[in-house]
Amino acid sequence: YTVVLIGDSAVGKSNLLSRFTRDEFSLESKSTIGVEFATRSISTDDGKVLKAQIWDTAGQERYRAITSAYYRGAVGALLVYDISKYETFSNVERWLKELRDHAENHIEVMLVGNKSDLRHLRVVMTEDAEAFAQENGISFIETSALDASNVEEAFSSILTKIYEKVSRKSMNSDAAGSGKTKPMANNASKVIVVDNENDDAAPAKKKKCC
Amino acid sequence: MDGKGSVCSGDVGSGGMGSASMLASVFARLARGEVEPGPLVDVAPATEQGAGTGVETGEKAVDVGEVGGARSAPSTRKTRSVRRQHWSVPMHPPGVVRVVPAALCPRPAAADSPQAADASQAADASQAADASQAADAPQVADTPQAVVAPQVPQVPQTDEGEVDSPRSSRPVKITLHELPPEALPSALLDMSKARNQKFDALLSAPIIDLEALRALAWSGVPAVLRPQVWALLLGYAPSRADRRVGVLARKRREYVDAANTLLEAPFGSVEDAIMTQIRKDLPRTEQSLAIFRAERIQSALERILFTWAVRNPASGYVQGMNDLAATLFVTFLVPQLAIAVNDPHHQTALLLQLEDLSELNEAQLALVEADSYWCFSKMLDSIHDNFIVNLPGIYRNLDKLERLLGAMNPRLASHLAESGISMMLFAFRWMTCFLVREFPLPLAVRLWDTYVAESAFNDFHVYVCGALLLHFVDDLLEASAEELIMFLQDLPTATWTETDIEELLSKAYVAHSLYASKVGP
Numbered sequence: 001y002t003v004v005l006i007g008d009s010a011v012g013k014s015n016l017l018s019r020f021t022r023d024e025f026s027l028e029s030k031s032t033i034g035v036e037f038a039t040r041s042i043s044t045d046d047g048k049v050l051k052a053q054i055w056d057t058a059g060q061e062r063y064r065a066i067t068s069a070y071y072r073g074a075v076g077a078l079l080v081y082d083i084s085k086y087e088t089f090s091n092v093e094r095w096l097k098e099l100r101d102h103a104e105n106h107i108e109v110m111l112v113g114n115k116s117d118l119r120h121l122r123v124v125m126t127e128d129a130e131a132f133a134q135e136n137g138i139s140f141i142e143t144s145a146l147d148a149s150n151v152e153e154a155f156s157s158i159l160t161k162i163y164e165k166v167s168r169k170s171m172n173s174d175a176a177g178s179g180k181t182k183p184m185a186n187n188a189s190k191v192i193v194v195d196n197e198n199d200d201a202a203p204a205k206k207k208k209c210c
Numbered sequence: 211m212d213g214k215g216s217v218c219s220g221d222v223g224s225g226g227m228g229s230a231s232m233l234a235s236v237f238a239r240l241a242r243g244e245v246e247p248g249p250l251v252d253v254a255p256a257t258e259q260g261a262g263t264g265v266e267t268g269e270k271a272v273d274v275g276e277v278g279g280a281r282s283a284p285s286t287r288k289t290r291s292v293r294r295q296h297w298s299v300p301m302h303p304p305g306v307v308r309v310v311p312a313a314l315c316p317r318p319a320a321a322d323s324p325q326a327a328d329a330s331q332a333a334d335a336s337q338a339a340d341a342s343q344a345a346d347a348p349q350v351a352d353t354p355q356a357v358v359a360p361q362v363p364q365v366p367q368t369d370e371g372e373v374d375s376p377r378s379s380r381p382v383k384i385t386l387h388e389l390p391p392e393a394l395p396s397a398l399l400d401m402s403k404a405r406n407q408k409f410d411a412l413l414s415a416p417i418i419d420l421e422a423l424r425a426l427a428w429s430g431v432p433a434v435l436r437p438q439v440w441a442l443l444l445g446y447a448p449s450r451a452d453r454r455v456g457v458l459a460r461k462r463r464e465y466v467d468a469a470n471t472l473l474e475a476p477f478g479s480v481e482d483a484i485m486t487q488i489r490k491d492l493p494r495t496e497q498s499l500a501i502f503r504a505e506r507i508q509s510a511l512e513r514i515l516f517t518w519a520v521r522n523p524a525s526g527y528v529q530g531m532n533d534l535a536a537t538l539f540v541t542f543l544v545p546q547l548a549i550a551v552n553d554p555h556h557q558t559a560l561l562l563q564l565e566d567l568s569e570l571n572e573a574q575l576a577l578v579e580a581d582s583y584w585c586f587s588k589m590l591d592s593i594h595d596n597f598i599v600n601l602p603g604i605y606r607n608l609d610k611l612e613r614l615l616g617a618m619n620p621r622l623a624s625h626l627a628e629s630g631i632s633m634m635l636f637a638f639r640w641m642t643c644f645l646v647r648e649f650p651l652p653l654a655v656r657l658w659d660t661y662v663a664e665s666a667f668n669d670f671h672v673y674v675c676g677a678l679l680l681h682f683v684d685d686l687l688e689a690s691a692e693e694l695i696m697f698l699q700d701l702p703t704a705t706w707t708e709t710d711i712e713e714l715l716s717k718a719y720v721a722h723s724l725y726a727s728k729v730g731p
Contacts, residue, residue: 009487009490009491009529010490010491010494027497028494028497028498029494030494030495030496030497030533030647031490031491031494031529031530031532033529033530033638033639033642033643033647034634034638034639034642035635035638036699037635037692037695037696037699038696039692039696053692058529059529060487060528060529062526062528062529062597062599062601063529065600065601066601066634066638087486
């Protein structure tokens with residue numbers, strides 16, 4: 001599965017990726033120029049191995065034309081902001097629009113409030129981000145690439161959702177229409193799936209971050 | 211001054227002692243290690259006024275129309291406390307350095323400026339400057355003023371309690387110092403080497419033979435001479451010795467004034483966005499090198515990038531420019547560091563790891579800053595379309611690299627193509643940062659000797675990229691698509707030496723000779 005990391009510059013996209021793929025974090029990491037790539041496999045509860053190919057993108061506007069080319073093949077997007085910089089959260093809407101313009105309709109999006117270790121500098125409230133995520137039908141989590149909290153969860157959660165979505169879709173497309181999943185139109189399925197996930201995700205994450 | 215003072219050049223007496231020639235001998239002794247690199251002695255006879263106000267004609271100086279309006283509008287943005295950084299810039303002899311408290315010192319009158327043509331612009335700008343200087347007055351009123359450059363490093367000052375919008379968090383103020391003489395770094399040159407003698411002979415000519423210098427520089431420039439050689443080859447320093455001192459003094463002054471004006475003027479949304487992005491990137495520029503963690507260096511780079519970006523609105527600031535500016539800055543800084551720590555046998559890599567920069571005085575640092583700015587500006591002139599909207603220069607280079615690779619090694623080219631790996635995936639950063647990210651910084655600087663010697667930065671670089679791919683051809687041919695990207699975005703060059711770089715350059719040279727006509731512009 002191809003997943004993209006997007007969001008304003010300096011919110012910690014590259015460190016989220018290095019934490020997830022190499023369990024590394026660097027305060028000295030440089031700005032991403034263009035795109036960078038990394039990969040990792042995880043196993044699902046039912047023993048399936050999911051391989052993620054993750055594209056990390058440059059945050060600056062000038063590079064948008066290049067980075068948006070990578071949205072196209074992506075089935076998932078982690079939209080990252082920095083909980084200690086309000087502007088990076090207010091720009092989330094713009095990033096969602098980018099996704100709507102350039103990505104597949106069914107892309108699974110997760111809003112990620114990174115740098116949750118900076119408790120004393122927090123300016124974006126968890127509730128606000130949660131509400132925003134709910135309104136927009138995307139899931140939400142707060143992470144810290146620095147202390148590694150929720151990083152694994154963020155990636156495995158989006159990968160699992162993608163996996164479920166894809167397997168559901170493929171079952172739907174089976175003419176037989178198996179009893180396990182209620183057959184439904186593709187576009188309807190997206191909305192419902194996302195909303196459900198959202199409700200589930202919210203309480204779990206709340207206790208972690210505050 | 212000691213760095214606390216908010217000062218500018220003006221017309222209050224310097225108490226000037228010393229002369230240019232005496233100064234030169236002090237520096238010569240300093241360079242030989244006979245005296246401590248303490249405070250710079252001050253100034254020449256009072257024959258010239260301090261700062262001009264001219265910002266180079268034809269370049270965007272400051273949007274004067276916006277000054278009044280933007281200033282009066284109180285910000286409703288989210289607030290945060292900000293740092294105001296006072297900084298100083300040396301002037302070349304024989305310019306007099308005179309210092310007064312800012313409150314007493316309006317910007318130098320435009321009439322004093324050699325660029326009187328800019329008078330109206332300058333006058334407008336100085337009105338804005340006056341106002342902000344007045345506002346700063348209480349802070350500086352009791353600061354002792356001296357004409358001597360600070361011995362203690364100037365630490366950026368915090369305006370205690372100042373709460374302002376992000377847009378106004380910017381450095382201010384200029385101080386003028388005496389400059390170290392031009393020739394100083396070459397005192398560190400080991401003249402027993404024939405190659406160094408050649409450089410010395412070329413550089414001491416009344417009119418420097420730039421083509422000969424290019425040819426010599428192509429194969430590498432001694433670190434202590436790089437500032438001079440790069441400044442000449444990039445077209446910043448004039449080749450005529452009799453004009454050089456004057457022109458450089460004027461350019462440095464111009465930079466100081468431009469930076470000062472822009473930093474003091476109220477920020478509009480454009481300036482605000484530029485500064486915000488620069489401040490996101492500088493703390494993650496070459497942080498593995500201790501000197502880049504120093505606040506003084508960060509502030510200097512911030513001023514360089516901001517000044518350039520605001521004056522070049524077609525591109526503004528684009529990520530990656532920080533790497534380019536840092537590379538130039540290091541180049542100009544290294545000889546001054548060697549002087550500061552009094553180590554003629556310095557090693558660049560060690561100097562870059564200096565934690566304590568207190569031996570580096572303000573005059574040296576300001577010289578480095580002004581010269582780095584102009585060379586950055588010259589360099590960017592030739593590669594500007596790498597950074598404008600849609601980045602046409604980058605794409606042109608990527609296409610060219612693809613054609614080149616096809617010509618150099620069709621097998622590798624098709625392996626990449628079949629694996630779905632376009633040039634864009636790995637070489638985008640190569641094209642943007644001119645391989646600074648791919649090599650340890652001292653090696654990148656060596657690589658750039660050749661780029662500077664090749665007059666077009668963009669052209670030869672593509673051949674170097676081609677040679678770089680071929681250097682790893684065996685690894686690449688065996689790699690799968692994923693391995694290819696991972697390998698190419700993190701090349702195993704940490705153990706490279708200058709010899710490896712030189713081999714790479716010779717291969718690039720051969721490739722250029724063989725394929726340039728085939729590959730095209």
